[in-house]
Amino acid sequence: MTTIARPSAPQTAHPGRATAPPRRVERIPGRWERVGRRIVTDPVMMAALIVLTVIVVCAIFRDHLMPYDPEATDLSRVLQGPSGDHLLGTDNLGRDTLSRLIDSSRLAMLASLEAAGIALLIGVPVGLVIGYVGGWLDNIVMRIVDGFTALPGLIVAIAVIAALGPGITNAMLALGLIFSTTFIRVTRGEVVSARRHVYVEAAQVGGAGTARILVRHVLPNIVGPLIVQLSLTLASALLAEAALSFIGLGAQPPEASWGVMVSEGGHLLARQPFLVIPPGVAIGLTVLCLNIVADGVLAGLRDEPRPRRLRRQNRGTAPAAVPASVVAPAPAVDPDILLDVRDLEVMVARPDGDLPLLDGVSLTVRRGETLGLVGESGSGKTMAALATMGLLPPSVHVIGGSVRLGGTELLGLSNKGWNEIRGNRMAMIFQEPSTALDPAFTVGDQITEVLRVHTGASRADARTRALYLLERVGIRDPQRRFDSYPHELSGGMAQRVMIALAISCDPELLIADEATTALDVTLKVQIADLLRDLQEEFGMGIIFVTHELGMVADLADTVAVMYAGQVVEMQPVADLMRSPRHPYTAALLESSSQGRPRGERLGTIPGTVPSPGSRPDGCRFAPRCTRSTASCTTALPPLEQGSDGAIRCVRPLNVEVRS
Known part of the structure; x- marks a missing residue:
């Protein structure tokens, strides 16, 4: 009689007995906890966040922080250097440079957010859909993206502005369209990777539709790379806005902009070279801090999870539709x-x-x-x-x-x-x-x-x-x-x-x-x-x-044994364990340690399961079978149904093993 040993579970504590005192256990921090840990432990990233916070505060509360009206002119104080009255000096119209710098921070922030927001709203949905659906839609969209990517971004932006007219809104619309191609690429790549994860198949098993899977399961798990890309896009948009404003296609004077300030200072470089330094430093420092934050977030997401000590408390893409012609006729229904x-x-x-x-x-x-x-x-x-x-x-x-x-x-x-x-x-x-x-x-x-x-x-x-x-x-x-x-x-x-x-x-x-x-x-x-x-x-x-x-x-209750893509034997469990009929089943039982005394030598099956491209023409187990004959290699044996099960073998076993 076949006996399969079952490992015994340890005895659990009786409810009435005293339990062990609480002990300290390890808790693995989540990904955003790791990002937060990276921020507070990295002084460079912390400094970058402080600088960006200062810029945002200046943009929001500019009316309360500017010492002078940024458009007020004073021709008696033109092109002055830094002084007690004007900390960053004045321009060619006597306007306070510090006030204009603070005033321009709002335009810089809004322009960058506009361009990055347009890119995000266009690129992420498109990337989600083509990455998940794939096929011809993915090929068409990616070829269009490749075409736009091959062109210099500023040239495309200038062409769009030429059609729509100069101005900061049109400039940011043009930049948003250009940057959306990057978001499409990043999102698509992350979705292609994420859709292979088991939790996506688990959501499909749960009956979730495609839209729900994309929004509820895929998107939250790719938000990290998207945040990194958003930070980089904000930096690129800031630089591009300054460049377009510098050549007169972005913000238009007298509207204050860091790019406009650099352009105006450039024309007066011989008379007052200091004028280009404040807006140049503001642009460079903001872009540098945005890149530092992006690198820090990416590094935090990639950090290996390190256990955090706590105290324990005492308390799938659906397949394409199968054509009706390949569906086998329905047999008589057994309830x-x-x-x-x-x-x-x-x-x-x-x-x-x-x-x-x-x-x-x-x-x-x-x-x-x-x-x-x-x-x-x-x-x-x-x-x-x-x-x-x-x-x-x-x-x-x-x-x-x-x-x-x-x-x-x-x-x-x-x-x-x-x-x-x-x-x-x-x-x-x-x-x-x-x-x-x-x-x-x-x-x-x-x-x-x-x-x-x-x-x-x-x-x-x-x-x-x-x-x-x-x-x-x-x-x-x-x-x-x-x-x-x-x-x-x-x-x-x-x-x-x-x-x-x-x-x-x-x-x-x-x-x-x-x-x-x-x-x-x-x-x-x-x-x-x-x-x-x-x-x-x-x-x-x-x-x-x-x-x-x-x-x-x-x-x-019943066991089906599979080998190389086929069912080779099916029997009630007791019959199969006591008297397997297929040589492969018997070999599996002989190679199993279940029910065997410790130290007894286990059987082995020579070779490996053939891959789909190298399966033999006859019985697929024949090259590894000790009972194989010439008849086993000439034709694939059919699965023969019997009253006690099914068997796919020319020379089935009829003797009990391991009794």
Whole structure:
């Protein structure tokens, strides 16, 4: 009789016993905490912020800070140097230079904000859309951006001003259009990177639409680079405004501007060279401080998180629609079958030719039962799970087969149809909860979002339900954890939060993709017990994807073994553990340490799983199989269904192993 040992969990403290005194633990600071720490510990960045603050104060309260009227002329005091009456001297009309410098700070600030704001409002939405959608729209927009980028910015600005007329508003509009191309590039690049993160797929699993994913999940996680780019754009806009004003295309005299002041001082350089110094220093110092702040923010975001000591308290892009011609005809509906996958074929598009990833995969999950999906890395387990959830990468497509949840065919669903299914009728738990949870939002925000999207619950009702779910999955002090960010959670606690998120809308089907692989032995047992209890409570079917046969023996009712994109064996768990029929299954059991005495030598499987481009023509396990014959290499064996399961093998085993 096969015996799979289950690790025992340590005994927990009895509620009535005295607990250990509070101890100091480590808390990992968030990214903006790291930026704040960088600011207060970097004297150069602090000095830069002080200078920028002074400039902003001068711009806002200029009427109270200017010692003289900036437009008042005094021909008896022209071109004077610094003195007690005029700290920075006077210009050719006897106007006070300090007053004009303070007055110009407002125009410099507003002009820079106008140009950067226009660039932000145009570049960020466009970058978000093309980065997330990709395809032909991305190619067209980026070619236009490339064309504008190839032209000198000031030349384009001068051309726009020539068409619209000189003036500070037109100049800043022209600069905003030019700078928007940089924001498009930066935003697109960050979105392309962010959309591959698991928390985006988790949002898709939760049923969030494209617009909600972009605004709620992608944008908050790319705001750091955008702030850096905004700071750099403000500096560039300030320089460009000064340059345009200098040549007479920006601010027009007698309007005060640092660029105008430099231009006027330049004409009087021989008579009073000091006139160009105050506005020149103001421009240079402001640009320098903006660049220092941008560098400091970027360095803070890139800082490695360093634990901060605290005292512990005692308390996916939806795939393109599948053509109807590739969807297999629906079989007769068995009300006891929850998920029915039939002849699923998945292909990845490559420049040198498409490659098959899944080939004729068929799986069945009954209501209230667990299907264990096992196999080595590269066997296609996760790809089958993602295809079932409609979360395949953009270059991967379903080319045939059928996936039915109850009486609903999932292949060919629209974006809206997937959003109604995912997070509501079916949900998924990912292997790495630390990456599946959105770092920009608290635990409570992420659970209540799913509840409000699918159930229409009020904010208060969603909060009550979320607190119940956190308590139900075994999280102590759910009130505190409701307001915690993912980086504040341990691995086991984050996995429990993922489970609470997955079951928030009482799904019919739960897919757990390597949900216990990254956990220690104790947590594996706890998560397994939790999944079993939740299944009994909600009556849901479960697909448990793993390579740990001990967990499968503990949780599964039926086991499907995958190899090189195919199901090679499917049996009830007890039969498979006691008497595997496929040589690959037997080899997996022989190489597993589960149920074996310590020190016993484990079996090994020579070679590796063949990649999609190098799979053999016959049985794909034949090159590694000790029972392989010539007949195994001539043709691919079919998956033969029997009363006790299914097998894909020319020479199946019929003897018990490890009894």
